[in-house]
Amino acid sequence: MRVVIIGGDAAGMSAASQVKRLRPDYDVVLFERGGYISYAACGIPYFVGKAVGSLDDLIEVLPDEAREKRGIDLRLGHTAVAIDPSGRTVTVEHEGQTTVEPYDSLLIATGARAQTLGIDMGTFAGVFAMNDLSDARKIADYAAVEKPETAAVIGGGYIGLEAVESFCGLGLKTTLVHRREDLHRSFEKEMSDIIKQKLTDKGVALSLGKPFSGLEHLGGGVGIVLGEESLEADMVLLALGVEPNSRLAAEAGIGLGANGAIRVNEYMETDAAGIYAAGDCASAILTTFGTEVHAPLALKANKQGLIAGMNIAGEREAFAGVLNTAVTKIFDLGVARTGLSFDQARDMGLEPEKIVVRSRDRARYYPGSSPMTSLVIVGKKDRRVLGAQLAGRVDSVKRIDVYATAIYNRMTIDQVFELDLAYAPPFSPVYDPVLLAARVARKKR
Ligand SMILES: Cc1cc2nc3c(=O)[nH]c(=O)nc-3n(C[C@H](O)[C@H](O)[C@H](O)COP(=O)(O)OP(=O)(O)OC[C@H]3O[C@@H](n4cnc5c(N)ncnc54)[C@H](O)[C@@H]3O)c2cc1C
Known part of the structure; x- marks a missing residue:
């Protein structure tokens, strides 16, 4: 049996390790487009804010450990570019070369990416998203080398709020920009008011209730266009939410569900034979309520990966769903x-x-x-x-x-x-x- 896994973080590595634990005889090939596996993205704000000293501290499993101790055939720097469900193959690119990889079972664990509203971040120095370890490195390097004095975080959800604290920890005069008067909808108004008061007490400037329509070059920094106004900052973080990396699946004709996440049943099976999905790229059901949701949270990614791995290994384990806790x-x-x-x-x-x-x-x-x-x-x-x-x-x-x-x-x-x-x-x-x-x-x- 040849198991192919796309994506080597929480969901992909949980699944790969589980398959090898239950079925050491199976070949497990894991393609990861980046240079890291099994890292704690949740720790990025604390690395940026210097509460965590080294990026290495955020890495749970080193590549050699995955290969030698867990028996996973790990291929870093390999990007899956197409899936052929009828031929049971994945096309993979590595250093300009393309290979076609057969599978008996396939797990898509490609995660989610930061929404950027189509903004080409490359055209602005000092504009970042906070999605993976390479983003963390870029933000930390920029802060150390360019020594910005002001920062703006656009988006009042969890990641945006954690980033505000990180930037304040670096001594930056920080503004939180959010399009509504109240913060992200996941907070009830009463909670939003308490958070806003805490931010104000800590010296964070709030720019609320103004529509964000893009960025522009302004003075020596970046201009954040808010209706008729523009707010200038030396460094800008886009924390506008995440969207699932489900394009590969969609192009292969695999069904999508809530927020464009890959639709899975409780066994992590997609609607294509032999293809599973888990983690931030996959949907889930709200436990006891039955509604389909996209819940990009770490415990859900780890559990779905574990359960996908068990089922790929021949068991029949169901995922109970999430409560967005x-x-x-x-x-x-x-x-x-x-x-x-x-x-x-x-x-x-x-x-x-x-x-x-x-x-x-x-x-x-x-x-x-x-x-x-x-x-x-x-x-x-x-x-x-x-x-x-x-x-x-x-x-x-x-x-x-x-x-x-x-x-x-x-x-x-x-x-x-x-x-x-x-x-x-x-x-x-x-x-x-x-x-x-x-x-x-x-x-x-
Ligand atoms: C800044 C930040 C803070 C967070 N804080 C928390 C928190 O406090 N609590 C919480 O519960 N959750 C938190 N999260 C969310 C949590 O990190 C995610 O839910 C979790 O990482 C999802 O794991 P995953 O394996 O599904 O996806 P990811 O971690 O996104 O991993 C997907 C992997 O797939 C690879 N990949 C994608 N496409 C391809 C391809 N085509 N070919 C090969 N490889 C590919 C990517 O390089 C990546 O390594 C946070 C996220 C961020 C960004």
Whole structure:
């Protein structure tokens, strides 16, 4: 059996390692167009902001380890350019040479790329996206060599917010540009307001609610065109969201789904025989709600890769889906979310209501006790927990995992109140913020 895998990061390497673990007799050939495999893109903002000293620290598995210890036939600098599902081959380019590679099973794990709205970044010095390790290197080198004094980050989602903190850490006067008054739609307005306040407190300039229509050369730097105005910065990061790398699949006639991601079933199978997809290039189902989504998150990529690998090796393992559970740090503020937003729940006809509770994250008298905001989205009639968002001290918001577990188990907010959660003053008030939110919700019955 010859297994071909395209893409060597979270999904591709998880699958390759799994196939070789379960079926050492299978040939696993992995084509990666870049020079790295198995790297933590999630760590890039912290490398740029110098919280992580070396880019090498972000690499989980070195190429030699993949080849020698895991038995993967790893080909770096190889780009897959076409798939022929009927002939079961992949065409691959390497240093100007093209080869046609046969497969019995194929996994597409090509990830996602930063959206750039068609802007040719090459024509502007100092304009970057933050997608992979080579971007991280370019940004760090530019900051070290050109010594910019000002930066603008365009896009108020997770990556944009993390980048703002990184640039401030480099001592740059930083502006966050976002086209709406509220930040990314994945944050409820209450959370967006808390984040905006934190940014302002930390000296970040906000340029909100103005349409971004492109870049121009302006003075010694880059002009960001916002309607009638132009904002100048020495360095610009485009953090406009990501789109799946699904072109290869689409050109081969493989079906696409949410946001153009490759449509897969729970076994990671596409609609073409013998072809699987996993990670940021592939779709997923929202657990318990059944809606198809594109969720470009690391745990999902690793799990889908693992499950694709198991199934390629002959098992029959299903992926349970995602809840879009995510957490981020903006300076000393932690923000987390899981499940549906209020608007999503309303659009799905689930008649949601929002409960917002402000509390402390530890006993009031214990050193370091800090304010925390819990927002829970609950079905008005069935009382089911549909979504939750938290903001507070960085460590405190991992409580989101309790809500993710509650949603997965289709729990009502009243059942959440029944949970026996741990208490001691250094960790929480007697009524943990999760229980307190449930207690407030009970009063609304
Ligand atoms: C700055 C940043 C911060 C992030 N932070 C978080 C976080 O805190 N939490 C979280 O959950 N997620 C985070 N993510 C998302 C997370 O990194 C991704 O979900 C994860 O890396 C997806 O893994 P993947 O293997 O599907 O795709 P990728 O990591 O995109 O890897 C795909 C690989 O395929 C290769 N490739 C593509 N096309 C071809 C081709 N034609 N031929 C050969 N090779 C090809 C690429 O070079 C790449 O190495 C972050 C992402 C970024 C960019």
